[in-house]
Amino acid sequence: MMMAATAFDLVLVLALLASAGLALFLPRRSTAAVMFCVFGVLLATLWARMAAPDVALAEAILGAGVTGALLIDAVTAHPKAPDGSPAVRRRTHWLAIATLAAVIAVGIAAATLALPDSAPGLAEAVEERLGSSGVDHPVTAVLLNFRGYDTLLEVALLAIAALAVLSLAPGGEMPVAAEALDVPAPLDALTRLIVPVVVLFAGWLLVAGSTRPGGAFQSGVLLAGAMILLALTGRPALPPGSWLRLALVAGVGSYLALSGLTASGGRGLLVLDEEWAGFAILALETVLTASIAVALAGVFVASSRSSRLTAREAPR
Amino acid sequence: MIAQAASAVLLVAGCAFFAAGTIGLLRFPSLHTRLHALTKADNLGLGLIMAGLIIQSGSAAVAAKLVAIWALALLASATSGHLLARGAEPDDPAAGSP
Numbered sequence: 001m002m003m004a005a006t007a008f009d010l011v012l013v014l015a016l017l018a019s020a021g022l023a024l025f026l027p028r029r030s031t032a033a034v035m036f037c038v039f040g041v042l043l044a045t046l047w048a049r050m051a052a053p054d055v056a057l058a059e060a061i062l063g064a065g066v067t068g069a070l071l072i073d074a075v076t077a078h079p080k081a082p083d084g085s086p087a088v089r090r091r092t093h094w095l096a097i098a099t100l101a102a103v104i105a106v107g108i109a110a111a112t113l114a115l116p117d118s119a120p121g122l123a124e125a126v127e128e129r130l131g132s133s134g135v136d137h138p139v140t141a142v143l144l145n146f147r148g149y150d151t152l153l154e155v156a157l158l159a160i161a162a163l164a165v166l167s168l169a170p171g172g173e174m175p176v177a178a179e180a181l182d183v184p185a186p187l188d189a190l191t192r193l194i195v196p197v198v199v200l201f202a203g204w205l206l207v208a209g210s211t212r213p214g215g216a217f218q219s220g221v222l223l224a225g226a227m228i229l230l231a232l233t234g235r236p237a238l239p240p241g242s243w244l245r246l247a248l249v250a251g252v253g254s255y256l257a258l259s260g261l262t263a264s265g266g267r268g269l270l271v272l273d274e275e276w277a278g279f280a281i282l283a284l285e286t287v288l289t290a291s292i293a294v295a296l297a298g299v300f301v302a303s304s305r306s307s308r309l310t311a312r313e314a315p316r
Numbered sequence: 317m318i319a320q321a322a323s324a325v326l327l328v329a330g331c332a333f334f335a336a337g338t339i340g341l342l343r344f345p346s347l348h349t350r351l352h353a354l355t356k357a358d359n360l361g362l363g364l365i366m367a368g369l370i371i372q373s374g375s376a377a378v379a380a381k382l383v384a385i386w387a388l389a390l391l392a393s394a395t396s397g398h399l400l401a402r403g404a405e406p407d408d409p410a411a412g413s414p
Binding site: 186189190193194197 | 388391392394395398399402
């Protein structure tokens with residue numbers, strides 16, 4: 001049994017390295033983009049194998065979903081390089097980059113092997129205080145309660161990045177759906193079947209975050225995937241006009257409001273009292289889900305539209 | 317005992333179908349034949365593996381989730397197979413290579 005598990009781990013790591021190398025060095029861009037999605041799925045399997053289901057969920061939805069969609073959309077919008085030749089990656093400087101990457105990898109491996117064998121970690125400290133945190137799942141407690149300040153900064157970062165990408169939308173106006181000419185019938189039928197299922201699943205993930213792997217981030221990214229599907233079939237995917245800006249800043253805004261409330265009226269910055277911690281976490285996570293979904297879907301729609309417009313204007 | 321044996325048989329059969337699909341991916345001459353091997357053999361392999369896991373699951377909730385995974389994977393692979401076949405031009409050099 002142990003032999004089979006070790007063999008499986010070895011095959012998984014080799015497959016990871018192989019897919020990463022293929023994603024980097026394949027000459028055809030579309031194949032490389034698909035290899036990136038494969039790498040995302042294998043990485044999610046690795047996280048699951050290391051007993052980290054929250055990270056595996058986030059990696060599967062984000063790496064193979066939203067980021068993969070962004071890459072494949074960019075690659076298919078520019079199938080030919082500007083001078084008319086097929087879009088092949090240039091190989092200049094790759095030897096220097098490979099050497100630098102090898103040096104960094106060896107350094108990280110040496111540092112990891114030099115760590116003490118039985119480091120205590122913080123799992124016991126989290127377990128002790130889990131009862132007063134308002135949720136039952138240690139990862140959610142750490143993310144939203146004990147280290148809430150880090151999550152505030154992360155959410156602000158996402159909002160700023162989304163605002164930056166959206167402000168580059170061509171024409172100064174943000175479309176609510178990507179350009180979708182001639183949508184094939186199976187894709188249309190799939191969207192109509194799957195989007196309600198995904199919305200239900202995202203809602204469940206949001207609520208399940210209190211007791212098991214899940215939470216705002218995974219739920220928001222899943223919703224973003226559904227909105228990308230809607231955008232690809234020409235349906236309105238984003239809230240229009242000023243509702244879009246409101247949704248983008250709602251996550252950061254509510255987090256800032258919570259920190260202001262706790263700093264001025266409560267016991268300290270983002271110190272959640274036991275009585276209302278659970279309610280505060282769930283309410284905050286709901287707003288964060290909507291904000292993250294709109295941010296990621298908005299990034300996809302904006303970059304898809306701009307890359308297709310420049311592809312059409314490029315000289316043929 | 318019978319359940320364990322049946323589950324093992326189903327899992328092995330599912331892996332055999334996946335292997336057949338992969339051999340088809342590697343050996344078939346063109347994009348459309350490769351897509352045919354992938355969508356048909358891999359879907360059947362996934363269904364057999366899910367059936368084997370359902371026998372081992374021991375709870376109705378887990379079994380229902382496995383069926384849902386199978387249905388979603390069927391939908392997704394059917395749609396993406398259609399889109400890939402549709403998008404490949406007839407004289408695309410990547411679509412056919414002996």
